[in-house]
Amino acid sequence: MDPNQTFLDMFNAMKTEDFATARELALALQEWFAKGGFYPYQYTPEAMQAYIASVLRRTAGCDP
Numbered sequence: 142m143d144p145n146q147t148f149l150d151m152f153n154a155m156k157t158e159d160f161a162t163a164r165e166l167a168l169a170l171q172e173w174f175a176k177g178g179f180y181p182y183q184y185t186p187e188a189m190q191a192y193i194a195s196v197l198r199r200t201a202g203c204d205p
Contacts, residue, residue, distance in 0.1 A: 145181045164200035167193045
């Protein structure tokens with residue numbers, strides 16, 4: 142996985158209101174980080190985790 146591209150794809154999915162895709166990507170990133178994967182270079186781990194949590198809250202009920 143390229144977490145930089147996955148983050149951008151998730152961000153763009155939220156921007157275009159493609160909530161199912163955004164949720165799928167947020168869950169994939171969450172799993173990646175849980176397994177020790179590296180974070181996107183432009184964000185701190187805390188900022189990334191906060192954004193993922195925000196995406197998951199805003200997309201609750203959307204099936205990935």
